[in-house]
């Protein structure tokens with residue numbers, strides 16, 4: 089765990105100014121200067137840059153994929169970012185999670201907040217809304233409703249199906265992205281617009297040539313596109329044989345950064361009013377295999393594309409509009425990826441850290457009790473419990489849900 093014996097005493101475990109904060113320059117940087125090379129790129133131009141400044145992107149998850157995508161979008165000048173993540177920074181994240189540093193891991197800073205602070209260091213003009221939360225049916229509308237497009241940076245299909253339900257129901261585009269081992273995949277999901285009065289991305293980018301076939305055209309404000317397949321069109325059930333996680337298969341930083349690069353590039357096409365340029369396939373790469381094509385090669389394919397251009401007839405979600413994940417109950421517990429941990433989320437009420445800390449201090453078997461504005465942490469035997477302000481806890485040191493729930497009930501409360 090990041091908070092070892094060398095960490096300062098509990099009363100010193102308070103949010104500290106980030107080491108870089110004191111050296112940050114307050115010199116104004118003009119947008120003309122900052123974005124000059126991006127504006128030179130014909131696909132963006134001055135008009136595209138203005139549209140990015142007015143755009144709002146929500147990123148679900150702020151691990152490796154979310155950190156990379158958030159960094160790219162903030163540097164590109166997307167005006168507003170909503171970052172949602174339930175976890176905190178650990179040393180094993182630093183190999184691939186590009187927005188975080190050793191100080192974040194030492195502080196166990198929640199990832200959404202750490203990302204917000206780092207983005208402010210390199211582009212202070214971006215408004216970042218950081219939410220330390222688990223995306224669940226009861227909060228998804230409040231967290232995602234304001235965004236123009238949603239980026240998947242989660243590590244599980246359950247949350248992706250929830251995003252898919254919400255996006256299809258609302259007619260809001262989202263981009264699936266996944267990486268494990270040396271494998272990277274992305275897919276754009278452009279659902280059919282549901283309400284003619286829905287928020288729009290204003291006018292189409294008139295500099296750009298090309299448009300989709302008229303028979304397939306749907307309107308999103310002034311922007312036109314034809315609906316693609318949704319996630320459930322391609323994967324009616326979670327894909328079998330794709331259950332590896334970075335816990336079991338490891339992960340190359342390069343794979344996740346490739347997926348994030350493609351995801352953000354696709355988002356930039358959409359945000360600049362060019363949805364007709366967006367890919368309409370499930371695109372995947374294996375970065376480690378030789379790029380040999382059968383039959384000459386060994387059968388390895390380094391790149392594959394599966395058609396996802398049109399909705400699958402009879403799809404439960406986008407065809408029959410059955411949103412079972414959106415209607416589902418909140419998940420009570422989840423085993424997290426890459427860690428010997430269980431998340432407990434049974435009590436949805438805010439936590440008074442001071443009162444909780446005073447109560448926990450009376451337990452003789454609790455050690456290393458410490459808290460700050462964002463979390464409370466203590467160790468009990470082989471287990472470490474991290475409690476967040478929304479009542480959620482991550483129990484480290486077990487993958488046994490019964491053990492985790494028992495510890496939660498005993499020390500946090502029923």
Ligand SMILES: [Zn+2]
Pocket residue numbers: 317318319320321322399400403404405406407
């Ligand atoms: Zn579908």
